[in-house]
Amino acid sequence: MASLVDVALRAGVSVATASRTLNRSTHPVSAATRRRVEDAARELGYRPSSLAQALVTRMNRVIGVIVGDIVDPYFAEVVRAVEDSARGAGYLTIVCNADRNPAQESAHLGMLRNYQAAGVIFAGSGFAGDDGGDELAQLVAQATEQGMHVISLARRDLPVPLVGYDNHAVGRDLTVHLISSGYRRIAFVGGLTGLYGSMLRREGYERAMAEAGLESSATDDVGMDHEAGHAATVGMLVAGQRPDAIIGVNDEAAIGALMALERAGIEVPREVAVASIGDTPPARFFELTTVRLPLYETAAMAAGTIVAGTGASALASETLLAHRLIERATTARAGNARRRARRARGELAASD
C-alpha cells in the first residue's frame, strides 16, 4: 500500500506538501506542485489511511448506532436514516445489536469509544431501573466528557439530549381519534412493562379512555411482536370479550391482532377495527390505520448534528418531532369500503 511518503517521493515534494495537496486544505499550493502530487497519487493508487488521520486529528468520521435488533423494521428505518446522513458527509455507520440489554449497550459503547467515534446514537428505549443502567449512564457521561456526541432517540435514564417524539401523545391522539370515530370498547394489546416507549403509549391510551369516561382494557407485558398481539387478541376472544377496536402498541402487535381476528373469522373493520403505532413498511401492506412516527427524521437529525460537529451541544435536552395519524382500511370510515373495491380492480395503487 502506497503511503503519503511514497507519493511525496514520487512527486519530489515533502510529505507535508503532499498532505496539503491531497486534502482540500486551506494552505496554498502551487498549481504545478498540485498536479505533480495528484498524478503521483493516482499512479500509485494512493489510499489515505483513515486510521492515521483519525489518530492524529483525534476525530474519527464514524457514527455508531445502538439498536435493539436490526431485524426489527423500526430499527432498520433508524439505521437507514443514520447511514444516509453519515454517507452524505463521508462518515461510516457502525451498527450494534444490543437486544435491549444495558450490559450489551455498555460493551458496544466501550468499543465505539475505543474507536473515538464522532458520535453514538441510542435508538431504543430502555427499561426503567434496569440492571446495568447506572453503569451505562456513567460510561455515557465519560464519553460525553471526552467529546463524543451521544444522543438518544427514545426516553432513557441517560444524561444525553433526546431527539424523539411524544409517545404519550401518540397513544392519546390515536385513541381520541378512534373514540371520535364511534368506537367505545377499545382494547390495547402488546407492550413491555418498564419499557418507556411502550408504557407511555399505553398511558396515553388510558388517559384518553378515562377522559371519555370509557373503561381501559390493556393486556400489558406480553411483548412487542406479532406473537404478543396475536396471543393477547386470542386471549380476549377466548374470554368472551369482544372489543370493537384494538390498538397495537406497534405495527407488529397490531398485525398479530389482525391475524388472530382473521383466523377467528372476524371481519376487519366491520366487526372489529384495528389500529397501530409506527407506520413501518408492513403497516402499509396490511392497510393499517396507524400513527406515522417521525423515525427517519429524528434519526437523520441526530446524525446531522453529529456530522456537523455541533452534536449534543446544539440540541435542546428534548427535541420532539410531530407524529401524524394515517387512516387506512383497518378502521371503518366512509370511503374505505369503496376504496378497497376500487383498489382490487387495479384502479388505485396499493399506497392510495
Add this chain to the structure above:
Amino acid sequence: MASLVDVALRAGVSVATASRTLNRSTHPVSAATRRRVEDAARELGYRPSSLAQALVTRMNRVIGVIVGDIVDPYFAEVVRAVEDSARGAGYLTIVCNADRNPAQESAHLGMLRNYQAAGVIFAGSGFAGDDGGDELAQLVAQATEQGMHVISLARRDLPVPLVGYDNHAVGRDLTVHLISSGYRRIAFVGGLTGLYGSMLRREGYERAMAEAGLESSATDDVGMDHEAGHAATVGMLVAGQRPDAIIGVNDEAAIGALMALERAGIEVPREVAVASIGDTPPARFFELTTVRLPLYETAAMAAGTIVAGTGASALASETLLAHRLIERATTARAGNARRRARRARGELAASD
C-alpha cells in the same frame, strides 16, 4: 483521555510493559507488575485506542457489509448474522446501503479500504453487466491483494469467493413441489431483469415447468417489492388470467400477490395458492408456504472466516448451503384448513 504512557507512568513501568500487561500477550509479566499496571489502568479509566492499535498492527477489527437497503428484511437478516459473529470476536460491523448501485458500492469499498477493514461482505446480487461493475471488480481485486478478505453472498461479477445458496434450485424445487401438489397454472411474479438472484429463481421455475410440460407465465422486471407482486397479480386478474398458484420472487412480492388476491375476494389457498422464496419474518405471519433460505448461515460463515483471519483463502470459490421448503397455509394440503381453525381457537401458537 488516559493513554498507555499515563498508565505506565502511574504504574512505574515502561509503556512496553504496560502494553504487554494489558493485552493478553504471551510475553511474560510478573504478577506484581501485572497488578500495578491493571490498577493504574482502572484508576485512570484507561481506554486502549483501537485506532492506534489498528494502525500499528495493520489490521482493523472491523467488518464492512454492503447491502442494498437495510430496511429490506432480507438484508437486515444478513447484517444481524454478520454483527453477531463480529461481536462475538470483538469486531465492529459497518453497514453500507448501496441501493444496488455499483458506483455506491465502489465508494463504500473505498472507505472501508481506507479504514483497513479486516473484511468486506457483499450481501446483494448485482446487475449483470452493470455500469461501474468493472471499476468495482478492479477495486475488489486491489483490496484483496492488499490483504482484505472480501466475500460475496450472492452471485456477482466479482473476483471473490461466494458463500450462498442455489437460486436456480430454489426456484425449481418450489415449482416442482407445487406441481406435485396438483397445481398446473403456476405463475411467477416479481423480479428484476439482470439481477442475478431474481433471474436464476425464475429460470429454475421455468425449467421445472418445462420439464412438466407446463406453460410458464412470468411477469418479469416489475420489481422486488410488495407493489410488484400486487401489480403483477392485478394485471393477470384484469387480463382474465386466473392461475391456480402464484410464486413470488421473494416474500414481499408474494405478500403483494396475497393482498391483491384478498382484495379481489379470491380465497387463498382454496382458489389460488401462493408461495414465496425467503422466509423472512413477515412470511411467517402471512403463513406463506416458502423456501427458507440459509441467509443467516451464509452471512455468519462469511463473517466467521473473516474474524478467523483465514478469510477468502479458506473458502472454495463457491460454497452453497442448503435451502428448505416450508409448507404453510397459503398452499392447500391436507391439514392446513384444520390447522387454521385450531390456531384461531388459540390451541396452537402462530408459528405452528
Add this chain to the structure above:
DNA sequence: TTGTAAGCGTTATCAG
C-alpha cells in the same frame, strides 16, 4: 522479566 526505540501514516506547527 523489563526497558529502549523504531516505526505505523497522518496532520500541524514553525521556520524558511
Add this chain to the structure above:
DNA sequence: CTGATAACGCTTACAA
C-alpha cells in the same frame, strides 16, 4: 509557497 519535525497512541523486535 515549501520543508523539517514533532506529535497521535500503540506494538514489537532487540537489548539488558
